Amino acid sequence: MAQKPAKAPGVSRLRRNGAAKRLTRAFFARDVLTVAPDLIGATFLVDGVGGIIVEVEAYHHTDPAAHSFRGPTPRNQVMFGPPGFVYVYRSYGIHWCVNFVCEPAGSASAVLIRAIEPTFGIEEMKRRRGLEDIRTLCSGPGKLTEAMGITIAHNGLALDAQPIELFARPSDVEVVTGVRIGITKAVELPWRFGLKGSQFLSKPFAPSSRGA
DNA sequence: TCCCCGATTCCCT
DNA sequence: GGGAATCGGGGAT
Numbered sequence: 001m002a003q004k005p006a007k008a009p010g011v012s013r014l015r016r017n018g019a020a021k022r023l024t025r026a027f028f029a030r031d032v033l034t035v036a037p038d039l040i041g042a043t044f045l046v047d048g049v050g051g052i053i054v055e056v057e058a059y060h061h062t063d064p065a066a067h068s069f070r071g072p073t074p075r076n077q078v079m080f081g082p083p084g085f086v087y088v089y090r091s092y093g094i095h096w097c098v099n100f101v102c103e104p105a106g107s108a109s110a111v112l113i114r115a116i117e118p119t120f121g122i123e124e125m126k127r128r129r130g131l132e133d134i135r136t137l138c139s140g141p142g143k144l145t146e147a148m149g150i151t152i153a154h155n156g157l158a159l160d161a162q163p164i165e166l167f168a169r170p171s172d173v174e175v176v177t178g179v180r181i182g183i184t185k186a187v188e189l190p191w192r193f194g195l196k197g198s199q200f201l202s203k204p205f206a207p208s209s210r211g212a
Numbered sequence: 213t214c215c216c217c218g219a220t221t222c223c224c225t
Numbered sequence: 226g227g228g229a230a231t232c233g234g235g236g237a238t
Contacts, residue, residue, distance in 0.1 A: 070236090089233095092230080092231070093232030093233065094231055
């Protein structure tokens with residue numbers, strides 16, 4: 001039991017190979033509405049466990065649905081700090097949700113990570129979730145934090161330093177847009193972004209001509 | 213100090 | 226489809 005579990009197959013190659021470019025803090029030093037769709041297809045790992053980001057939502061301080069709308073508080077202070085850091089909060093007293101802070105700096109802008117396609121450390125994620133079905137393993141903001149072991153202990157960590165790793169998507173992807181989920185304010189803003197056709201979303205995206 | 217409710221998930225009908 | 230679980234944040238008193 002002193003033995004460390006083996007790293008998930010393929011992670012070392014991802015880390016070594018120039019084909020998988022690491023995302024640095026500079027990637028997040030851009031407007032949140034630019035960063036959010038650019039994150040679709042990127043790989044997000046914590047301690048080598050995680051997968052491909054397939055769904056996100058953008059929030060910022062002029063947005064009544066955002067935690068930061070009413071100004072800085074102890075809970076949301078990371079949102080008001082520099083870009084490239086993690087903001088974690090507790091949702092409904094039960095779940096953790098993870099955000100990446102973006103520019104403009106001090107504007108309390110962040111991208112909520114809503115779903116990933118599991119690719120690394122799948123057995124570990126299944127164990128943490130007590131679940132076998134890979135399609136629902138990380139298909140929601142509370143699900144993916146449980147699967148990846150993310151808690152308030154990760155609040156304020158840098159996105160380009162251990163234990164977090166982010167890799168740019170290897171090629172362009174088709175990104176679909178929609179209204180955000182689970183909010184009651186500013187419900188009309190099309191600030192939800194997803195990987196077109198993904199089987200790992202928290203909810204399907206409505207056909208563009210209908211809905212909301 | 214009190215009270216309401218949420219960037220959710222899961223289970224039941 | 227509907228409601229419970231569960232608790233901290235923050236507006237209201």
